[in-house]
Amino acid sequence: xxxxxxxxxxxxxxxxxxxxxxxxxxxxxxxxxxxxxxxxxxxxxxxxxxxxxxxxxxxxxxxxxxxxxxxxxxxxxxxxxxxxxxxxxxxxxxxxxxxxxxxxxxxxxxxxxxxxxxxxxxxxxxxxxxxxxxxxxxxxxxxxxxxxxxxxxxxxxxxxxxxxxxxxxxxxxxxxxxxxxxxxxxxxxxxxxxxxxxxxxxxxxxxxxxxxxxxxxxxxxxxxxxxxxxxxxxxxxxxxxxxxxxxxxxxxxxxxxxxxxxxxxxxxxxxxxxxxxxxxxxxxxxxxxxxxxxxxxxxxxxxxxxxxxxxxxxxxxxxxxxxxxxxxxxxxxxxxxxxxxxxxxxxxxxxxxxxxxxxxxxxxxxxxxxxxxxxxxxxxxxxxxxxxxxxxxxxxxxxxxxxxxxxxxxxxxxxxxxxxxxxxxxxxxxx
Amino acid sequence: xxxxxxxxxxxxxxxxxxxxxxxxxxxxxxxxxxxxxxxxxxxxxxxxxxxxxxxxxxxxxxxxxxxxxxxxxxxxxxxxxxxxxxxxxxxxxxxxxxxxxxxxxxxxxxxxxxxxxxxxxxxxxxxxxxxxxxxxxxxxxxxxxxxxxxxxxxxxxxxxxxxxxxxxxxxxxxxxxxxxxxxxxxxxxxxxxxxxxxxxxxxxxxxxxxxxxxxxxxxxxxxxxxxxxxxxxxxxxxxxxxxxxxxxxxxxxxxxxxxxxxxxxxxxxxxxxxxxxxxxxxxxxxxxxxxxxxxxxxxx
Numbered sequence: 028x029x030x031x032x033x034x035x036x037x038x039x040x041x042x043x044x045x046x047x048x049x050x051x052x053x054x055x056x057x058x059x060x061x062x063x064x065x066x067x068x069x070x071x072x073x074x075x076x077x078x079x080x081x082x083x084x085x086x087x088x089x090x091x092x093x094x095x096x097x098x099x100x101x102x103x104x105x106x107x108x109x110x111x112x113x114x115x116x117x118x119x120x121x122x123x124x125x126x127x128x129x130x131x132x133x134x135x136x137x138x139x140x141x142x143x144x145x146x147x148x149x150x151x152x153x154x155x156x157x158x159x160x161x162x163x164x165x166x167x168x169x170x171x172x173x174x175x176x177x178x179x180x181x182x183x184x185x186x187x188x189x190x191x192x193x194x195x196x197x198x199x200x201x202x203x204x205x206x207x208x209x210x211x212x213x214x215x216x217x218x219x220x221x222x223x224x225x226x227x228x229x230x231x232x233x234x235x236x237x238x239x240x241x242x243x244x245x246x247x248x249x250x251x252x253x254x255x256x257x258x259x260x261x262x263x264x265x266x267x268x269x270x271x272x273x274x275x276x277x278x279x280x281x282x283x284x285x286x287x288x289x290x291x292x293x294x295x296x297x298x299x300x301x302x303x304x305x306x307x308x309x310x311x312x313x314x315x316x317x318x319x320x321x322x323x324x325x326x327x328x329x330x331x332x333x334x335x336x337x338x339x340x341x342x343x344x345x346x347x348x349x350x351x352x353x354x355x356x357x358x359x360x361x362x363x364x365x366x367x368x369x370x371x372x373x374x375x376x377x378x379x380x381x382x383x384x385x386x387x388x389x390x391x392x393x394x395x396x397x398x399x400x401x402x403x404x405x406x407x408x409x410x411x412x413x414x415x416x417x418x419x420x421x422x423x424x425x426x427x428x429x430x431x432x433x434x435x436x437x438x439x440x441x442x443x444x445x446x447x448x449x450x451x452x453x454x455x456x457x458x
Numbered sequence: 459x460x461x462x463x464x465x466x467x468x469x470x471x472x473x474x475x476x477x478x479x480x481x482x483x484x485x486x487x488x489x490x491x492x493x494x495x496x497x498x499x500x501x502x503x504x505x506x507x508x509x510x511x512x513x514x515x516x517x518x519x520x521x522x523x524x525x526x527x528x529x530x531x532x533x534x535x536x537x538x539x540x541x542x543x544x545x546x547x548x549x550x551x552x553x554x555x556x557x558x559x560x561x562x563x564x565x566x567x568x569x570x571x572x573x574x575x576x577x578x579x580x581x582x583x584x585x586x587x588x589x590x591x592x593x594x595x596x597x598x599x600x601x602x603x604x605x606x607x608x609x610x611x612x613x614x615x616x617x618x619x620x621x622x623x624x625x626x627x628x629x630x631x632x633x634x635x636x637x638x639x640x641x642x643x644x645x646x647x648x649x650x651x652x653x654x655x656x657x658x659x660x661x662x663x664x665x666x667x668x669x670x671x672x673x674x675x676x677x678x679x680x681x682x683x684x685x686x687x688x689x690x691x692x693x694x695x696x697x698x699x700x701x702x703x704x705x706x707x708x709x710x711x712x713x714x715x716x717x718x719x720x721x722x723x724x725x726x727x728x729x730x731x732x733x734x735x736x737x738x739x740x741x742x743x744x745x746x747x748x749x750x751x752x753x754x755x756x757x758x
Contacts, residue, residue: 114720117508121510293592422508422721
């Protein structure tokens with residue numbers, strides 16, 4: 028290599044080095060620009076819905092808030108699949124790119140509050156009549172007098188059914204049974220088997236088809252609780268292996284393996300495609316039936332030996348305590364759960380605000396659902412329902428117990444012995 | 459004076475050489491070496507991803523790991539998975555390469571079909587097979603078996619079948635790549651040696667085991683190492699098809715690391731698992747490297 032060439036190469040490399048070294052400065056300059064007050068304020072909101080109508084509704088609240096504040100906000104919605112929600116959200120929140128606002132599942136509430144990832148909302152919600160929110164609904168999301176997330180959905184589970192399949196099997200509908208007072212788990216089992224025998228279509232599909240894995244608790248809770256059992260309680264009692272819980276889980280197991288009337292594990296038959304006569308849903312799922320090829324209806328969950336015991340799926344929205352603009356995000360949470368926002372959402376996500384819940388408008392808020400259905404399967408259930416169990420160690424409980432629950436999904440499973448094993452896992456983490 | 463000029467010239471060349479590799483080295487240090495070192499540091503901490511807490515605990519994670527029944531299970535599952543994937547992959551890919559390297563008609567078409575899964579997305583492959591392997595009458599595989607009067611199992615939800623199903627789908631996915639590598643070696647075998655053996659009366663069996671296989675041994679060794687390491691790092695197939703179930707029967711080590719780190723948020727314990735996996739893979743590689751010359755006659 029001659030000297031002239033060498034000098035040229037050295038100069039080129041020096042230039043390259045300068046460019047490489049100046050890159051972090053260029054990036055840090057970019058970060059500074061995003062913090063500048065000029066231009067729209069970026070806000071990222073994490074949810075587990077990807078429904079475009081629901082996202083548009085949420086965005087309309089953001090724009091309403093921006094207008095009220097006299098600023099511009101550019102909202103980006105990040106939809107994370109339900110089964111991966113807690114995992115991905117936690118990762119993002121520990122990094123520097125976490126969302127400013129995010130939905131929180133009721134089962135994860137204690138862990139998220141203890142982690143310090145949720146900002147206190149006491150000031151943010153002050154302007155939006157916090158006394159109107161039911162104290163029961165706020166209990167899970169509060170600690171030491173501070174509120175860390177506000178429930179936007181207090182949504183009971185109910186039975187969605189395919190009217191055409193019930194008619195084909197010559198059966199009354201669940202709503203008719205409910206009106207007669209005979210809509211209980213025994214009737215549920217009988218109609219499920221009759222439909223399978225007479226039409227060849229599955230009688231029941233578990234919630235979102237995930238009742239054997241990601242939604243085990245959602246699937247079993249309505250049965251277990253209406254039989255008088257439970258999973259674990261806030262005061263550390265483990266009840267999943269009580270006689271009542273065992274009876275309830277045995278009923279479900281019998282339906283899957285003896286009656287063969289429930290879509291079994293691994294089978295992808297779907298209620299919404301007409302491949303099952305019943306499933307468990309919430310009001311936010313009803314929009315999936317707007318263009319369905321069959322007539323459908325909805326009824327409350329069947330009653331057990333201890334009467335009706337509605338299960339409520341609760342979801343809240345909180346602000347990232349490490350976010351770029353915590354104060355603004357906290358106020359936005361308050362706005363998104365104020366009376367007018369909650370009223371606009373009520374047809375999809377039933378409210379925790381007493382004034383909206385008790386209004387006539389709430390009963391007419393979902394065009395696909397009659398007032399009577401809304402009253403019987405939603406409003407009444409909210410009053411008497413309970414949320415799923417939660418715990419600060421829920422992630423560990425969920426993962427470890429799922430491996431034991433897996434043993435249930437074969438024809439010869441010993442239900443009592445398996446639930447004893449699950450109880451041992453619950454006890455290990457909750458006591 | 460001349461010596462000094464030479465030294466200066468060498469130094470300048472050394473600087474230029476370092477400058478050339480600097481970008482690559484910077485990338486390697488930032489994106490490979492530092493994270494790798496972090497894993498070793500984290501493995502000695504009680505570190506929670508959700509709470510963002512970390513506390514130095516020395517070798518406590520390794521002590522817990524030794525007593526963890528799920529770790530033992532995941533280790534055994536990993537060995538079962540590798541013991542299934544590696545021989546199946548090697549035997550079938552070698553046989554196919556020998557067949558396709560023979561210049562028979564239709565080999566281009568067969569080669570294309572075999573290579574197709576390699577270029578297919580791993581996610582799409584797993585989702586399609588999850589659909590095909592549904593239990594009861596719903597699954598196309600079981601529907602096919604029912605033509606012969608066979609009642610297929612619930613492939614991915616029965617403990618005895620889930621691992622086998624995952625192994626077979628994984629072998630089919632990656633077979634094409636090894637076929638391609640073996641074909642390169644088969645086509646480069648010296649024809650005169652094979653011809654001489656034939657003239658000396660070597661039959662097909664002898665020709666394969668005494669002539670062709672020794673000639674192919676360097677490639678076989680390389681493919682074996684790559685396939686074993688690949689099988690120990692399996693993640694996507696397990697995540698999408700079985701989620702480690704049923705009853706943890708497909709919970710291999712990498713998936714257990716994911717479970718601990720991102721489901722249970724115990725990053726410290728997960729890092730200890732990662733360190734153990736790293737050491738196992740390192741040990742296997744060293745063993746193969748040391749023994750290669752005893753097995754492979756033609757390696758330089």
